[in-house]
Amino acid sequence: MRPRRFTTGALYTGLAALSLLWLVPVMTAFMISIRPLDEIRGGWWNFEGATFTLANYVRAWDQGLSSFAFNTFVISLGSVAVTVAAGALATYALVHLTFRFKKLWFFLLITTMIVPIQLILIPLLPWFRTLGLDEGAWQLVGIVLVHTGFGAGWAVFMLSSFFRQIPKEMLEAGTIDGAGHWDQFRRLVLPLAAPGLVSFAIINFIFVWNDLLLALTLLQRDYQPIQVGLANLQSPHLAQQDLVSAGAIMAILPPLLLFASLNRYYVRGLFGGGTKG
């Protein structure tokens, strides 16, 4: 049954209109960010005598967005590095080794995918104080470790589906050659699971980059990431949409670019190489 030409045409038109409609919010933020505030009051879609300028970005950058952006990169890259490294090691043990309490650990790890972060949020602040993680750059170390701990379930869940795809025979061949588990992990599993590691790293990066709640709760002003800066800049009582929109565009650009360029990896990561059910 080939759809008739009319149906296909209508389908295209309808879907194109819908997808354009879907982009209106982003378009709105972008147009507000590149025009002076007093022009916006007439509606951003009104292009009569429009001026386009990067002044909003420059002002937002000078008003502290630069340090917010820097912190976000440090937190995101740090969290991804630690989570992927520790996650890959742990997943190797969970997939290829037998040990006591394996099921229990796996279950506990997986609960992080379900429970709200509020379950750990409230005692974390005094706990940071006890550990000395509440001062200076230690805060960044602290939040990286929290992201690692709370991201552990996703790491193990996603990576194990990739690790399991490595044929058992290849690993057995390695054992016969006298390779220890460390060698196997480094020489065989890591290279073969590399696409899986990349997928998970992307998903984890976007997740950490976009976190608001942890950073809002745990970090002091000088160490906050851009999402917190954005939330604080946003206020219903202040007309500073020019600054806020520039901040919003800068906050969404890195994950958006990463997502758009590596979309295939992202999708593969979400479904671990095959959907069930």
Added chain:
Amino acid sequence: MTVARQEARLDERATRSARPAGNRLAYAFLAPLLVAFVLFYLWPAFNTLGSSFFRWGLLRPWDLFSPSQWDFVGIQNYLDTLTSPRFWNAVVNTLIWLVVFPVMVTVASMFLSILIWQVPRGGSVLRAAFVLPMAISLAAAGVIWTFMYNPDFGVLTRFVQWAGIDFSIDLGPIAFRTRDWLSDPGVIDLGFSQIRLVNLSLIVAGFWAFTGFGVITFTAGLTAVPDELLEAARVDGAHPGQLVRHILIPQLRGAMIVVATISVIFALRTFDVVWVITQGGPAQDSEVLAVLLWKQAFVFLDSPQAGLATAVAIIMSAVLIGGAWPYLRDLTKDAR
């Protein structure tokens, strides 16, 4: 059956008597992750549970190891929470999210995916428009939607004016106004409880950001539909509507469960969008559980309400773990 069980038992024995060396080796691999996991997940989670039976505040935190400082109140925090009107207000608002959000996401993303799937060429370009907002942080999505809802120059406000559908109705129990999307769009009075429409404004923002997840999931589900099934239906002369209803929707059951489950979890935990757009306001009209809890723990510093907040956190977690129990068990089965 018996053989399988015997094998399982043998297997279990093998695991139990796994040489200590094997255990040590495995735990060496696990150590880095487990250190972070225990220190920054299990221990704080345990503290949340423990401290929910005490009265405490962040200025005087609860500490397991200094019993002399304890102010034990038993289950009083839970009783206070469950009898507080503000808690039930947050429950109602969270319930609105819990019902409306998953339905919107699941239905819209399923039909979008099916429609895009029918297009002979260029489907991935069309799909991208719906999927891209997924990469946008919910904080940024919230900010962006305050522009959409802006009473002066918001697209929605202006569109309503331009199209001449700017109206307000007031029918006693139902009040609605096509302005003030965030300050006072109206209310539906059910008698025993009120549904504040401002929650719907916030849900739309979350829906816009989250639908991409559904589109990706349903698209993956659609590619898994066997071609023979579609071919057979075509030979039988099924028209597109029948194809969708009798072939695609049953085949997409798995994807539907995934999308519904994840969006229920999302709705119950929702914080960012609400915090950025309204902070729970006006008054407490859009205060959801996560926002109430945050305020109790970190805003009302003078009165020690952190104990109440931990009680709310435990209630939320219990509901989520209870509700997601089958899903959790299913996931754990993967650990062989």
